[in-house]
Amino acid sequence: MVNNQLKKVLDDKKLSFSDLKKLLETKEIKINNSQLSLYSRGKRNPKNKKMWIDIAEVLQVDLQEIITDINYYLSIMNEISENSTEKKDKTENEKTNDSLFQELLSLVDKNSPSELEKVYRYCSLVSNFENLSKAIDKAGVMILVSSGENEI
Structure with a gap:
């Protein structure tokens, strides 16, 4: 397992x-x-x-x-x-990520697990950066400081 x-x-x-x-x-x-x-x-x-x-x-x-x-x-x-x-409805970002994924996939050896892993990880990072950007746009730049059970 x-x-x-x-x-x-x-x-x-x-x-x-x-x-x-x-x-x-x-x-x-x-x-x-x-x-x-x-x-x-x-x-x-x-x-x-x-x-x-x-x-x-x-x-x-x-x-x-x-x-x-x-x-x-x-x-x-x-x-x-x-x-x-x-097929789920996709946002424009997801569609862009799919096209990026497909483009990168076309450039690597699909039989190589390490090459495929690089593509998956890169696309995951792009998605994380997009989510981070959305969060910053929504809430603004901020720093959370934990103080006991409170965040300030």
Whole structure:
């Protein structure tokens, strides 16, 4: 089985398996705490690898933060791209990211896991910078300072 960082991500966000279960239920995904525990310990993997994508989405993290094994990460991405029949509405940024992804993918050896990983990571960074830019535009530049339980 594959090692992952699900438990660490949950701990960092101060969430339990029950909290994750409730978040997944908002996406109409039924799962129990013991399954999530087995996934987090690497004792079992979901039959449908899209589950990892759903978990990353509800936790609002990149899949790479949870799945650190490059080969398993690539197998998830390949399965998703092969089985993806549903097309979601995309923002202009997502469309740009897709075209960037496709352009970069056309420039690398698709049989090389390290080359594919570089493309995925670069596109992930671009997405993170876009999200950061949106947050700065919305809230302005600020610095949060923790003081006990308060942020000022």
